[in-house]
Amino acid sequence: MSPSHREPDGHADTVTTERSRKAADIAAEQSYVSALYQRLDAERELAARRLDEALRSSGGPPQAQAEREAATRTHSDRIAQLGAVEQGLCFGRLDFSPGHDGDSPLYIGRLGLFDADDDYRPLLLDWRAPAARPFYLATAASPEGVYRRRHIRTLTRKVVGLDDEVLRLDAAQRSDHLGLAGEAALLAALERRRTGEMSDIVATIQAEQDRIIRADPGGVLVVQGGPGTGKTAVALHRAAYLLYTYRRQLTTRGVLVVGPNSTFLRYIGQVLPSLGETGVLLATIGELFPGLAATGLDSPAAAEVKGRAVMVDVLAAAVADRQVVPTDALAIEVDGEVLTLDRATCERARAKARGTLRPHNLARRVFVDDLLDALAEQSASKLEASVLDDVPQVPLAEGESDDADLLDARDHAAIREELAGDERVLAAINTLWPKLTPQELLSDLLTDPARLRSAGEGLLGDADRQALLRRPGSLWTPADVPLLDELAELLGEDDTEARERRERRRREQRAYAQGVLHVLEQDEEILDEEILRVRDVLDAELLAERQEASNDLTAAQRAARDRSWTFGHVIVDEAQELSSMDWRLLMRRCPSRSMTIVGDVAQTGSASGTSTWSRVLRPYVGDRWRLRELTVNYRTPAEIMELAGRVLAEIDSALSAPVSVRATGVSPWQRQVPAGEVAARLRAVVEAELAELDGGTLAVLCPGSLEAPLSAELAETAAEAGTVDGADSGLDRVDEDAGSARPQPRVSVLTVERAKGLEFDGVVLVAPDDIVRASPKGLNDLYVALTRATKRLGIVHTDRVPAVLSGAQSGR
Numbered sequence: 009m010s011p012s013h014r015e016p017d018g019h020a021d022t023v024t025t026e027r028s029r030k031a032a033d034i035a036a037e038q039s040y041v042s043a044l045y046q047r048l049d050a051e052r053e054l055a056a057r058r059l060d061e062a063l064r065s066s067g068g069p070p071q072a073q074a075e076r077e078a079a080t081r082t083h084s085d086r087i088a089q090l091g092a093v094e095q096g097l098c099f100g101r102l103d104f105s106p107g108h109d110g111d112s113p114l115y116i117g118r119l120g121l122f123d124a125d126d127d128y129r130p131l132l133l134d135w136r137a138p139a140a141r142p143f144y145l146a147t148a149a150s151p152e153g154v155y156r157r158r159h160i161r162t163l164t165r166k167v168v169g170l171d172d173e174v175l176r177l178d179a180a181q182r183s184d185h186l187g188l189a190g191e192a193a194l195l196a197a198l199e200r201r202r203t204g205e206m207s208d209i210v211a212t213i214q215a216e217q218d219r220i221i222r223a224d225p226g227g228v229l230v231v232q233g234g235p236g237t238g239k240t241a242v243a244l245h246r247a248a249y250l251l252y253t254y255r256r257q258l259t260t261r262g263v264l265v266v267g268p269n270s271t272f273l274r275y276i277g278q279v280l281p282s283l284g285e286t287g288v289l290l291a292t293i294g295e296l297f298p299g300l301a302a303t304g305l306d307s308p309a310a311a312e313v314k315g316r317a318v319m320v321d322v323l324a325a326a327v328a329d330r331q332v333v334p335t336d337a338l339a340i341e342v343d344g345e346v347l348t349l350d351r352a353t354c355e356r357a358r359a360k361a362r363g364t365l366r367p368h369n370l371a372r373r374v375f376v377d378d379l380l381d382a383l384a385e386q387s388a389s390k391l392e393a394s395v396l397d398d399v400p401q402v403p404l405a406e407g408e409s410d411d412a413d414l415l416d417a418r419d420h421a422a423i424r425e426e427l428a429g430d431e432r433v434l435a436a437i438n439t440l441w442p443k444l445t446p447q448e449l450l451s452d453l454l455t456d457p458a459r460l461r462s463a464g465e466g467l468l469g470d471a472d473r474q475a476l477l478r479r480p481g482s483l484w485t486p487a488d489v490p491l492l493d494e495l496a497e498l499l500g501e502d503d504t505e506a507r508e509r510r511e512r513r514r515r516e517q518r519a520y521a522q523g524v525l526h527v528l529e530q531d532e533e534i535l536d537e538e539i540l541r542v543r544d545v546l547d548a549e550l551l552a553e554r555q556e557a558s559n560d561l562t563a564a565q566r567a568a569r570d571r572s573w574t575f576g577h578v579i580v581d582e583a584q585e586l587s588s589m590d591w592r593l594l595m596r597r598c599p600s601r602s603m604t605i606v607g608d609v610a611q612t613g614s615a616s617g618t619s620t621w622s623r624v625l626r627p628y629v630g631d632r633w634r635l636r637e638l639t640v641n642y643r644t645p646a647e648i649m650e651l652a653g654r655v656l657a658e659i660d661s662a663l664s665a666p667v668s669v670r671a672t673g674v675s676p677w678q679r680q681v682p683a684g685e686v687a688a689r690l691r692a693v694v695e696a697e698l699a700e701l702d703g704g705t706l707a708v709l710c711p712g713s714l715e716a717p718l719s720a721e722l723a724e725t726a727a728e729a730g731t732v733d734g735a736d737s738g739l740d741r742v743d744e745d746a747g748s749a750r751p752q753p754r755v756s757v758l759t760v761e762r763a764k765g766l767e768f769d770g771v772v773l774v775a776p777d778d779i780v781r782a783s784p785k786g787l788n789d790l791y792v793a794l795t796r797a798t799k800r801l802g803i804v805h806t807d808r809v810p811a812v813l814s815g816a817q818s819g820r
């Protein structure tokens with residue numbers, strides 16, 4: 009330091025004292041944190057030992073086997089949980105004002121640890137525990153007894169920094185403009201390079217987020233917030249919190265988290281395990297019909313029509329159309345005899361079946377029974393007539409009547425049974441009221457113009473029907489899934505045969521178990537009448553139950569296989585995109601209406617999506633839903649948000665953009681290139697941006713028409729440098745080594761639709777004018793695209809500059 013810059017001696021002393029105090033604090037925290045890691049290691053060893061014991065023991069009675077399976081599951085879960093908290097095990101400490109209840113410091117971390125040698129004194133408090141709340145909520149104005157909040161920063165197991173906030177109104181240490189807690193730790197977290205996988209935010213959850221995370225689970229909670237306000241982060245932490253707090257209810261029914269696409273689910277997939285939660289099913293709507301892969305793509309017009317609420321009536325009409333009454337009588341030849349089903353008989357049977365109000369496949373039984381009765385009666389009459397024809401006529405004696413039936417009830421039943429087993433009879437009845445699967449019915453409907461015209465009469469226009477029609481054998485699409493789900497409800501499943509099969513299997517298992525008990529008893533030496541015998545503790549019924557495929561699946565795994573599964577709680581992210589039909593499906597999965605709905609109506613891109621929450625919720629809960637708003641943008645720097653804010657004002661001047669938590673000093677750049685040269689020139693732009701970013705992730709966002717050519721162009725760069733993800737390769741290969749080694753920079757080429765919910769360090773937006781003009785929600789798409797970057801944004805115009813962007817800073 010030059011003499012002219014020398015600090016006055018007194019100041020230098022203060023700095024030195026401050027430094028040594030910090031070093032002493034760090035050393036003290038290091039010893040506490042090291043002790044916590046020792047405890048963690050001990051817990052891991054214990055869990056591993058117990059798992060090993062459970063796996064090694066074998067044989068024994070069935071009850072012991074079942075217990076062993078449960079123990080194996082518990083210990084494996086515990087090992088996974090302990091493994092997921094290695095990074096940042098402890099991140100906070102609360103010190104309380106003197107005289108406050110329990111004034112020893114509390115340490116907050118990713119899970120709870122206790123001192124087994126000291127009456128299970130808490131050493132580390134799980135962030136979800138009620139006592140940890142002040143860490144997120146206490147403020148200088150409302151300190152909740154907290155004197156100091158400390159953020160502890162660690163790298164691997166080493167304490168590398170402490171950020172203290174003294175919660176006294178006169179301790180003006182904190183920026184109050186957004187009411188942020190732990191601002192230094194928060195900004196450090198936000199500055200981190202993005203890896204392509206979302207990370208948890210347990211160490212820096214803000215008060216407005218915490219209130220949502222810990223909100224009561226009952227009823228529908230809507231979380232509305234602009235881009236980057238942490239909606240996804242909050243939704244996932246809420247899932248973890250609910251599972252921790254309401255474990256009993258929720259581990260049986262499970263929690264469903266719905267996201268917009270598989271790229272997004274990969275992006276958030278790691279967050280929950282790192283929070284120590286694995287009992288959650290992450291799925292897109294397209295994945296919620298078990299056994300069906302919805303890999304096809306709809307045109308925007310087809311997706312929009314399929315999402316309309318009127319499709320409920322179209323499908324109901326399509327089902328009704330399959331319950332046919334013939335114009336002319338149907339003739340069925342059975343054993344050389346012709347039986348007929350006339351219009352009136354069929355109409356009566358149909359009315360009776362429909363009158364049951366049961367789903368089609370279940371009401372079918374009533375229809376079939378009625379027709380079989382009619383046919384049996386006809387057949388019996390014919391038989392009687394032919395017998396009478398063959399018998400010589402004998403004059404009736406006085407008082408005798410000739411209407412005595414030749415056939416009794418047993419004969420009638422036998423005739424009916426024979427008809428019920430006759431292929432030709434069944435085939436005829438099937439043409440009138442077939443047993444149907446949702447897939448058969450929807451496929452028939454969408455590939456047959458006549459069926460579609462009939463079902464859509466008065467409900468769909470010509471253009472709608474045209475949009476829906478497709479070739480036989482087409483792949484299922486995500487928008488088909490809610491239609492199939494609706495049909496599954498309308499059709500119902502006649503599971504009589506399956507139930508009979510299950511009952512038969514149970515009987516066999518019971519018989520087998522009886523045999524096992526017999527053998528066990530013969531082996532027993534009766535030494536003492538007092539000693540319990542096998543049969544005293546286990547009967548054949550119980551043993552048979554244990555034999556049933558041991559139910560060692562989690563609720564999430566069972567739910568994934570069962571269409572009619574209902575969840576304990578449902579969380580929907582990017583909920584503004586869901587269609588009316590999507591909502592129907594989701595509401596069916598959650599009859600308790602314990603739901604968290606997260607989204608931003610200014611980001612709606614899909615034509616089936618919504619611009620108001622009340623419109624989608626009214627049919628299910630009326631006005632009984634709560635709204636919470638998030639107002640701070642943790643992702644997008646102020647310079648980029650300034651540009652995005654103009655687009656938002658254009659979408660709806662009543663909407664206000666969230667306030668950015670930080671500025672970078674780097675304004676977005678814009679330049680114009682001829683449309684034909686964009687692919688060739690993009691490579692240089694990408695290389696320059698990667699150099700500026702010095703690692704981290706970069707996305708090229710473009711209209712659908714440019715996705716393939718730009719991917720191909722950049723794939724050549726990838727081949728040379730090994731750094732580019734093509735459109736289909738996803739983001740999951742991105743890695744970063746805890747901040748020390750330089751990460752591989754990655755480039756993804758994506759449409760706005762696929763980039764929804766994701767974020768990147770840098771974004772190059774190509775041809776925004778085409779994006780705006782491509783759909784009625786083009787401005788919303790532009791808003792989404794502009795708000796994906798955490799650091800840098802560049803815009804390459806190929807055609808006109810959208811008016812809303814003109815006049816902004818140019819360059820590059």
Ligand SMILES: Nc1ncnc2c1ncn2[C@@H]1O[C@H](COP(=O)(O)OP(=O)(O)OP(=O)(O)O)[C@@H](O)[C@H]1O
Pocket residue numbers: 194197198207208209212213214217233234235236237238239240241242608611642643764765766767795
């Ligand atoms: N309290 C916090 N501490 C640290 N990081 C946070 C916090 N809240 C949000 N973030 C970070 O801000 C970024 C944006 O969060 P998130 O993706 O959840 O926002 P979003 O509201 O879902 O955005 P969008 O609507 O654009 O999809 C993420 O990187 C997230 O980790």
